[in-house]
Amino acid sequence: MILGAGPTGLGAAWRLAERGHDNWTLYEAAPQAGGLASTVMDAHGFLWDLGGHVLFSHYTYFDDVANHALGDAWVEHVREAWVWMRERWIPYPFQNNIRRLPEDELKACVDGLKALQNGGGAPPKTFRDWLLGSFGQGICDSFLFPYNRKVWAYDPSALNVEWMGERVATVDLQRILDNIALERDDVGWGPNNTFRFPLRGGTGAIWKGVQQLLPKAKLHFNRSIARINTNQRALETTDGQRTAYDALISTMPLDRLLAIIDGPEELKALAPRFVHSSSHIIGIGLKGTPPADLATKCWIYFPEPEYPFYRVTVFSNYSPNNAPAGHWSLMAEVSESPEKPVDIRTVVDAVVAGFERCGFIDRSNVVSRWHRRLEHGYPTPWFGRDAVLDQAQHALQLSGIYSRGRFGAWKYEVSNQDHSLMQGVEAVERILDGARERTFNGEMTSVLTHARSISSR
Ligand SMILES: Cc1cc2nc3c(=O)[nH]c(=O)nc-3n(C[C@H](O)[C@H](O)[C@H](O)COP(=O)(O)OP(=O)(O)OC[C@H]3O[C@@H](n4cnc5c(N)ncnc54)[C@H](O)[C@@H]3O)c2cc1C
Numbered sequence: 001m002i003l004g005a006g007p008t009g010l011g012a013a014w015r016l017a018e019r020g021h022d023n024w025t026l027y028e029a030a031p032q033a034g035g036l037a038s039t040v041m042d043a044h045g046f047l048w049d050l051g052g053h054v055l056f057s058h059y060t061y062f063d064d065v066a067n068h069a070l071g072d073a074w075v076e077h078v079r080e081a082w083v084w085m086r087e088r089w090i091p092y093p094f095q096n097n098i099r100r101l102p103e104d105e106l107k108a109c110v111d112g113l114k115a116l117q118n119g120g121g122a123p124p125k126t127f128r129d130w131l132l133g134s135f136g137q138g139i140c141d142s143f144l145f146p147y148n149r150k151v152w153a154y155d156p157s158a159l160n161v162e163w164m165g166e167r168v169a170t171v172d173l174q175r176i177l178d179n180i181a182l183e184r185d186d187v188g189w190g191p192n193n194t195f196r197f198p199l200r201g202g203t204g205a206i207w208k209g210v211q212q213l214l215p216k217a218k219l220h221f222n223r224s225i226a227r228i229n230t231n232q233r234a235l236e237t238t239d240g241q242r243t244a245y246d247a248l249i250s251t252m253p254l255d256r257l258l259a260i261i262d263g264p265e266e267l268k269a270l271a272p273r274f275v276h277s278s279s280h281i282i283g284i285g286l287k288g289t290p291p292a293d294l295a296t297k298c299w300i301y302f303p304e305p306e307y308p309f310y311r312v313t314v315f316s317n318y319s320p321n322n323a324p325a326g327h328w329s330l331m332a333e334v335s336e337s338p339e340k341p342v343d344i345r346t347v348v349d350a351v352v353a354g355f356e357r358c359g360f361i362d363r364s365n366v367v368s369r370w371h372r373r374l375e376h377g378y379p380t381p382w383f384g385r386d387a388v389l390d391q392a393q394h395a396l397q398l399s400g401i402y403s404r405g406r407f408g409a410w411k412y413e414v415s416n417q418d419h420s421l422m423q424g425v426e427a428v429e430r431i432l433d434g435a436r437e438r439t440f441n442g443e444m445t446s447v448l449t450h451a452r453s454i455s456s457r
Helices: 007-018 060-070 094-100 103-116 126-152 173-182 204-213 254-260 345-358 385-398 417-433
Strands: 039-040 046-051 076-078 081-085 088-091 195-196 225-229 235-236 242-243 249-250 276-287 299-301 311-315 327-336 366-380 400-405
Touching: 007 088, 007 173, 007 204, 007 417, 039 204, 046 276, 046 327, 060 204, 060 385, 060 417, 081 126, 088 094, 094 126, 094 173, 103 126, 103 173, 195 242, 225 254, 249 417, 254 385, 254 400, 276 345, 327 345, 327 366, 345 366, 385 400
Parallel strands: 081 299, 249 400
Antiparallel strands: 039 046, 076 195, 081 088, 225 235, 235 242, 276 327, 276 366, 299 311, 311 327
């Protein structure tokens, strides 16, 4: 049994179909597949992904599934990312391009980097410690602290470092000093730094395509699961239908899953301990063409608190079909948490005002304003996360439940579309063959390489 038709649930379904396994069913609450990776068309014909989705695949298997779904209907892009702050453009990665900062700020960044050369210091306990120990006080004060506060909607001191694994920051002091001396931009994009995007239908087209290839009779949409009886291994939908399962791959948010199972009280009591942030996605559709400054940019980071958004995507640059002819579009992401509330009545106006303030738009050209709030946006890697996750997953597994995917596993480090699809695929391998789930366990590689085509029945 599969619960959810986002990338994780579809990955599980694909693998079952590929292996010729016949005895499975998928339930999805929404009328169509895609989950958080869906695309919406607004009343004015603009397409909007639910946040800036960039495909950066770690798996050939994932690429194969996406190719089966879309064929060659892709647009290839160079990943051109920038930071907008102090009323100027700074190429990404920020640390390599601090020469573009005002002089006093540049000096503080360099002093901070030089102080790091003395080494030492205790191992980092929080994400804040890790940032400070990797980039120095100046870069943290200018960019990393304010930016991370905005994107996570929590202070970096509330986040753990376990999710970072063995990740080491790339700071090359000599190169940074050379960039300053030679007045050289050191951009993170180039011929090897590309991504692809669906030519038509936005990111959601991939998942609609996968849905089309799966056996229709096994996919049940508009069916929301309301209760799970773990003793009897049975699910109940909101309209009261009961179905038994022997193994269940659940991709709904883990806190909600814990709340609907008839499990032991100590397991249900874990639900309120999960920390997440919500995402507001705001799409602004405009007449005409983007200004020259935005003509080739993919996305822009905004660390300053006076702008409500942490990231803006020039969404019409991803595909000519993302906006009607003669129009272009910008998509902003605004995070929300109990520590960073957002006024839902004014947030769209604040975004338009922010775009105007940095000279991106003239509001007389706005023809469409689109807004969607996602309750579960980012699975926060909160301090103490892994102990809670282990306890929940262990107990669920005793009842034949495998909670996987972005909010099913609640591991930000493996929560993109490629990781999610592979979590679904690998959960099937685990259930059928006892194979180790490498992605779910943070190993980020897969023993499975190529996906075979499947035929719809
Ligand atoms: C703001 C934002 C930016 C992102 N950027 C990127 C990016 O740049 N690159 C990238 O690769 N990924 C990105 N992602 C992540 C991507 O969206 C996820 O990897 C992917 O959607 C996770 O798939 P999933 O199947 O695990 O979960 P979901 O997509 O959440 O799917 C879960 C499904 O379960 C269904 N469901 C829930 N409860 C029930 C119930 N009770 N009964 C039945 N069905 C239920 C839901 O309707 C949903 O369809 C981003 C996500 C967000 C929110």
